[in-house]
Amino acid sequence: MSTQNGPDRPKTPAESADVNKVVTDTKAAQDAGVPMVSLVVDGKSVSVPKGTLVIEAAFSAGSDIPYFCYHPRLTSVGACRMCLASVELEMFGQRRASIMATCTVPAADGMVIKTTTPDVKKAQNGVLELILANHPLDCPVCDRGGECPLQNMTISYGPPNTRFIEDKRRYVKALPISDHVVLDRERCITCMRCTRFASEVAGDSKLGLINRGAQSEVGPFLGGTFDSNFSGNTIEICPVGALTSRQFRFKGRPWEVKSSDSICTKCSNGCNIAVGHRMGEVVRINGRVNEDINEEWTCDKGKFGNADVNSPERLTVPLIRDAHGALVETDWDTALSAVVTNLQYVAENYGSASLAAIGTTTGTVEDNVLLNKLYRGVYSATNLAYQLNEAPRRLPKASIVSVEKAQHIVSIGMDLAYDQPMYYLRSVKAQRNGAVVVSIDSVIGLGDVALTPESVVLVPDTLAAADYQVIDSACSAAGCGYSVLASDANAYGPYLAGLDGTEAPSVSDLSVGLDASSKATDVLSGLSAGSIKHVFVMGSDPVTHMRDSRLANAAFSSDAFVVVTSQFMNATTAKASVVLPIASFSETAGSYLNVDGQLQTVDAVVPPKAGTRPQWQVMLELNARVGNPLPVFTPSDVLPAGLVPGGSE
Amino acid sequence: MPVEQTQLLYRHRNVPGINRLETYVAHGGYEQFRKAVAMDPEAIIEEVKVSGLRGRGGAGFPTHIKWNAFPKNRDVEHYFIINADEGEPGTAKDRDLMNALPHLLVEGCLCSMVAVRAAKCYIYIRGEYIEPWKSVQKAINDAYAAGFLGKNVLGSGLDFDIYTHLGAGAYECGEESALMSSLMGERGMPRLKPPAAPLPMISGVWKRPSVVNNVETAATIPAILELGGAKYAEIGVGSPRSRGTKLFSISGHVNKPGIYEIVLGTPFSEVLDIAGGVRDGHQLKTYIPGGSSMGFAPPTPLDYPFDYEGIPQNTQTLGLGSGGLMIFDETTDVFKVTHRLVDFYHHESCGKCTPCREGLDWLSKIYARIASGGGREQDIDLIWDICDSIRGKSFCALGEGAIWPVMTSLRLFRHEYLSYIHHGRNTYSDAGQLGA
Numbered sequence A: 001m002s003t004q005n006g007p008d009r010p011k012t013p014a015e016s017a018d019v020n021k022v023v024t025d026t027k028a029a030q031d032a033g034v035p036m037v038s039l040v041v042d043g044k045s046v047s048v049p050k051g052t053l054v055i056e057a058a059f060s061a062g063s064d065i066p067y068f069c070y071h072p073r074l075t076s077v078g079a080c081r082m083c084l085a086s087v088e089l090e091m092f093g094q095r096r097a098s099i100m101a102t103c104t105v106p107a108a109d110g111m112v113i114k115t116t117t118p119d120v121k122k123a124q125n126g127v128l129e130l131i132l133a134n135h136p137l138d139c140p141v142c143d144r145g146g147e148c149p150l151q152n153m154t155i156s157y158g159p160p161n162t163r164f165i166e167d168k169r170r171y172v173k174a175l176p177i178s179d180h181v182v183l184d185r186e187r188c189i190t191c192m193r194c195t196r197f198a199s200e201v202a203g204d205s206k207l208g209l210i211n212r213g214a215q216s217e218v219g220p221f222l223g224g225t226f227d228s229n230f231s232g233n234t235i236e237i238c239p240v241g242a243l244t245s246r247q248f249r250f251k252g253r254p255w256e257v258k259s260s261d262s263i264c265t266k267c268s269n270g271c272n273i274a275v276g277h278r279m280g281e282v283v284r285i286n287g288r289v290n291e292d293i294n295e296e297w298t299c300d301k302g303k304f305g306n307a308d309v310n311s312p313e314r315l316t317v318p319l320i321r322d323a324h325g326a327l328v329e330t331d332w333d334t335a336l337s338a339v340v341t342n343l344q345y346v347a348e349n350y351g352s353a354s355l356a357a358i359g360t361t362t363g364t365v366e367d368n369v370l371l372n373k374l375y376r377g378v379y380s381a382t383n384l385a386y387q388l389n390e391a392p393r394r395l396p397k398a399s400i401v402s403v404e405k406a407q408h409i410v411s412i413g414m415d416l417a418y419d420q421p422m423y424y425l426r427s428v429k430a431q432r433n434g435a436v437v438v439s440i441d442s443v444i445g446l447g448d449v450a451l452t453p454e455s456v457v458l459v460p461d462t463l464a465a466a467d468y469q470v471i472d473s474a475c476s477a478a479g480c481g482y483s484v485l486a487s488d489a490n491a492y493g494p495y496l497a498g499l500d501g502t503e504a505p506s507v508s509d510l511s512v513g514l515d516a517s518s519k520a521t522d523v524l525s526g527l528s529a530g531s532i533k534h535v536f537v538m539g540s541d542p543v544t545h546m547r548d549s550r551l552a553n554a555a556f557s558s559d560a561f562v563v564v565t566s567q568f569m570n571a572t573t574a575k576a577s578v579v580l581p582i583a584s585f586s587e588t589a590g591s592y593l594n595v596d597g598q599l600q601t602v603d604a605v606v607p608p609k610a611g612t613r614p615q616w617q618v619m620l621e622l623n624a625r626v627g628n629p630l631p632v633f634t635p636s637d638v639l640p641a642g643l644v645p646g647g648s649e
Numbered sequence B: 001m002p003v004e005q006t007q008l009l010y011r012h013r014n015v016p017g018i019n020r021l022e023t024y025v026a027h028g029g030y031e032q033f034r035k036a037v038a039m040d041p042e043a044i045i046e047e048v049k050v051s052g053l054r055g056r057g058g059a060g061f062p063t064h065i066k067w068n069a070f071p072k073n074r075d076v077e078h079y080f081i082i083n084a085d086e087g088e089p090g091t092a093k094d095r096d097l098m099n100a101l102p103h104l105l106v107e108g109c110l111c112s113m114v115a116v117r118a119a120k121c122y123i124y125i126r127g128e129y130i131e132p133w134k135s136v137q138k139a140i141n142d143a144y145a146a147g148f149l150g151k152n153v154l155g156s157g158l159d160f161d162i163y164t165h166l167g168a169g170a171y172e173c174g175e176e177s178a179l180m181s182s183l184m185g186e187r188g189m190p191r192l193k194p195p196a197a198p199l200p201m202i203s204g205v206w207k208r209p210s211v212v213n214n215v216e217t218a219a220t221i222p223a224i225l226e227l228g229g230a231k232y233a234e235i236g237v238g239s240p241r242s243r244g245t246k247l248f249s250i251s252g253h254v255n256k257p258g259i260y261e262i263v264l265g266t267p268f269s270e271v272l273d274i275a276g277g278v279r280d281g282h283q284l285k286t287y288i289p290g291g292s293s294m295g296f297a298p299p300t301p302l303d304y305p306f307d308y309e310g311i312p313q314n315t316q317t318l319g320l321g322s323g324g325l326m327i328f329d330e331t332t333d334v335f336k337v338t339h340r341l342v343d344f345y346h347h348e349s350c351g352k353c354t355p356c357r358e359g360l361d362w363l364s365k366i367y368a369r370i371a372s373g374g375g376r377e378q379d380i381d382l383i384w385d386i387c388d389s390i391r392g393k394s395f396c397a398l399g400e401g402a403i404w405p406v407m408t409s410l411r412l413f414r415h416e417y418l419s420y421i422h423h424g425r426n427t428y429s430d431a432g433q434l435g436a
Helices: A013-031 A054-060 A118-133 A149-157 A193-201 A232-237 A300-310 A332-350 A365-378 A421-432 A443-448 A465-478 A507-512 A520-529 A549-556 A615-625 B021-026 B031-038 B041-051 B063-068 B093-100 B102-116 B130-145 B176-183 B215-227 B229-234 B268-274 B310-315 B334-348 B354-371 B378-390 B397-423
Strands: A036-041 A044-049 A084-091 A094-101 A112-114 A181-183 A208-210 A217-219 A243-245 A258-263 A272-278 A281-287 A319-321 A327-329 A355-358 A383-385 A408-412 A436-440 A456-460 A483-485 A534-538 A561-566 A578-581 A590-593 A599-602 B079-084 B120-125 B161-166 B210-214 B245-252 B258-263 B284-288 B324-329
Touching (some): A013 A149, A044 A054, A193 A208, A232 A243, A332 A561, A332 A578, A408 A443, A421 A436, A436 A443, A443 A465, A456 A465, B041 B229, B063 B210, B093 B130, B093 B245, B102 B120, B334 B397, B378 B397
Parallel strands (some): A036 A112, A534 A561, B120 B161
Antiparallel strands (some): A084 A112, A181 A243, A319 A327, B245 B258
């Protein structure tokens, strides 16, 4: 069996990400002026910032050291002992080389590291043989097979055969420990990455080690479940197939799964994800590195919730209300003709004041641009809204990254871990550094919290207008201000698309805050009063999401012609005149502005589900049908000038 | 002319009621504490330094070096921690000390606390040691009542508190850093040590300066203060680096097994005589000098200084260890003894690092197979290789300690292994008489 090891060995994506992280961290520390230490790795001199671990210094020097338990975003434990190398250093006045676990030793001046000597190889081989002794070689039926660090290291570093002839440890295989995660204790090598993730990153300690010695196993305590909103990450950092995804289980081998970069749109955080798809079907979501947003983590809503793109309940046929008042299936041409006919009829007979549209805060900026071109551009309509909530329109004072450095964090009226997962993860980091994190259910509790000018106050965008006044006065008095965190993936995208009627809208306007109203309440009042005869609701569900549900119900029960685009049936589509089935986030290209104002652009990952169309194409066609053909081939053709997407690598 | 066995710790061991405060005080108890509390902490450390006292728990690290690493102020709380998690097979000296002389331990703790400027002391007692725990806790309660513990003790302006903490039955928690984790309510697993982490004397339990000392080490401090460091250092007939007396738990095939206080450097043959010699009609086959982790020693030489330096030099074992001397005569089946020890370490491995967790699991399976007649000749090389994969590669000393009895038994008694492999039984001993 030929083995290929050293720096050029094939690496799994996770391993490459680890090395990249180390290299960027090293550079960042160097730029920040951290004192440097010099050491020699495999005959090559290298300078690394003080505090760097020897294994990281070796990566910086271009050497390769195998490892399992080391992870650049977790504290070192030195458990797996795979990263053994010869470290020569001076201790107690003597200079001597010994084999050490390089993930636990900080680099120091004058160290000499050797990673390829026969002694080191023998030590690494020995450890790998021990790790494999009890590891079931069920790679052919393991979801991890093909992207498994243990498999990879075994091929690169391992002994080609085993001398272990005894019975291996046996456990019940495939033990579900949560709605999303399956545990296979036979495969576990007790590297403690998942338990460290649970206590250090997720901060909920929902996984721990049980029993001791060779009987050690990971699991939720006392028969509980692993009900963390971040459980999915443990699947990705597991260096074997001990933790696997119930959703992806047996859905395909990793090498059949293509990975495409995308942005999660389940909430406003805009986490960078890699969508895994096999034969045009999305099969799994992995985290992708973006240090400003999600580092490399995802929440379970993003990781598993996006499976709804494959739901059989997706709308795949346009619907139209027939003469008997029932919604019936129709074809795209009929549906679009009906929209255009009504649009032209209302415009001619009642004037543009009778036209209205509600932009999308979950779709792309470009969707909104094309909506604006149709209603404002062609018909001069001004009843254009997009805001279903009562929150002040302003980007948060505290960015995701900044929360990590905060000393006092107050979250009001939300479950940060579920509602703003990346703010939550940063607050855990802050807490580990000594910050006080307070969570209160409603503004009623605000009086009990001692706010200081340094307090970071995080507020959802779903409170009542009066609540914001209370928060505003409390925070102004303390001099700390507060941050309204949007819920939707593209809360201010419609503003950037010009739906407010602002000339050359920019992200910096949003930092200051917007005054003019774009509240959907105005449109809904017009609808229930009968002054608005035609409304285009793009990708939202006001009947469900408006605080004033009585108004929303009345508005959509009026005689007005209601066009709704949606992926699923909901309370608003149920009241629509025409329902247009649209493509999901993974099936459409476009740009999103995340909660703290980072604009990110993505491409479509898979073709739209049969029968659905991307929203921008629907709008393009409607524009063309009313005599406004646009030279647009991709969404980026309509991205307003001056908006420069970034973030997404 | 046998070495005169000065008794320091055990001087009043056999006084009836010495475990009671009045009796202890009547025999000069707490006098050294009265002296210490008036002394400059540095002066105490200096006495300990001059005395040459080394840790009595197993590693033999000079006590004054640990103490000197403490910050020389009381800006933050310091913790003095007693390791009473005595679990090393063959060792029972701390149990006897705590049962019979609990006030000696309390006084030792108090003197040490003055030296390291600690106001709080935790005595981490092995979970199975219910009797010693009761004994020590009673002594602590009585010391509070007598004013040796509490606020402003003896008008010194210093506060002293001692707490006992019972473990939950893990050998690993006798490891210094695992003990500290366990004390804080964490899982009893070892933590990173220098150079990967700061010294416990800088950042130990609850990130405060802490030191972990053995029961016997602390109990020796009053004697050092009484004699003076220089006088204490004169005791000892062996190596200049092994000074004073040490408690030995002598067990196995001797006529008078028990706990003995022995002057360091006493020839091994005399130590054997103190315990009444190998049981009548039998000869010494092998012995474990200092607790099972030290490994098996050959029956010769016998006349060498039994101390920190003499043992490793003359027996190729790890050394003096915790002073658990186990004597085996010719009836012993060394393979079976080793098998039992391997099972012990396998059971006690905490599971943190791969070599110890998997290596001991594998070893225990191989030993079981050989014992049941399924051995193969290549198993001997395999055992040696597994030991090699553990040696120097495991996270803490548990793995290292586990393989010494294996490697030394293989080196000295390979023929017994081969006997099991070829004949399915040990033809060199009568295993039926083990422990008879």
